[in-house]
């Protein structure tokens with residue numbers, strides 16, 4: 001039994017998802033004639049209370065489009081030092097939009113409204129223009145941590161007072177909504193743009209969506225085209241998204257429970273130095289000096305259990321739709337033997 005905990009992106013579409021995909025009505029999306037893509041976009045826009053949404057092949061492209069929508073070359077975006085847009089998008093912020101990131105030293109990928117206030121550049125011409133604040137929820141490198149919504153609202157006020165755009169990288173927002181018992185609508189109310197992933201916890205083979213109001217989203221499709229992201233009969237893929245939104249959100253709690261149970265076992269092991277707090281489906285931990293990352297991951301790999309090292313002495317496991325109860329039981333038993 002192969003147990004793959006490297007990421008929640010390793011899931012494969014289930015039979016029922018595939019059947020739903022096969023029945024999709026499709027058309028040429030470049031002519032905006034793909035009924036299923038249009039349906040998915042309307043559905044997500046409505047969930048967030050926004051007037052517009054656009055389907056993307058990847059979360060990276062959706063975020064990169066948002067950065068471009070909110071900025072001009074030379075501008076600066078305020079984000080956490082752990083931000084996906086800064087660490088894991090291949091330098092796209094500078095490549096695609098010609099902008100720099102002002103990194104905040106947050107806590108597990110989250111920062112405060114005061115930190116934002118202090119990071120805004122003064123108006124003098126020799127500073128780069130601060131034009132955007134970016135928040136990630138849940139935080140990826142921060143171990144699936146969920147933001148305090150009150151802090152997000154305070155940051156919104158700072159954005160309003162300083163004429164800044166506000167973008168949410170919500171690749172795993174679904175996990176936060178379930179964990180915190182929050183609604184998509186409240187996020188739609190405070191952010192100008194939001195990207196969400198369908199291909200992580202929700203189990204789709206591909207797909208992300210960017211939502212916002214018409215005024216800012218008007219140019220999104222042009223930018224997506226410039227980035228090479230136009231698609232044709234993408235309705236088969238959008239159908240997976242519709243299926244996932246209807247069937248796979250509530251069950252995320254199951255992933256969270258499993259992650260917590262893994263955390264409990266890990267903390268019992270003498271070779272583990274620390275386990276970061278576990279809120280959703282990501283488990284980040286450190287080993288003590290008696291064993292190296294490589295030795296530990298190799299040891300698990302020999303038992304066909306796969307996890308990743310994040311560098312800096314940190315290791316990561318992510319629970320997901322394809323991580324079954326049987327796998328979970330076997331893994332917990334295996335941990336006890338280490």
Ligand SMILES: *Cc1c(COP(=O)(O)O)cnc(C)c1O
Pocket residue numbers: 057058059060061063084085136138139140169171172197208
């Ligand atoms: C996965 C992820 C993305 C998008 O990644 P893609 O692989 O391009 O779909 C964006 N932000 C965060 C926080 C992520 O975890």
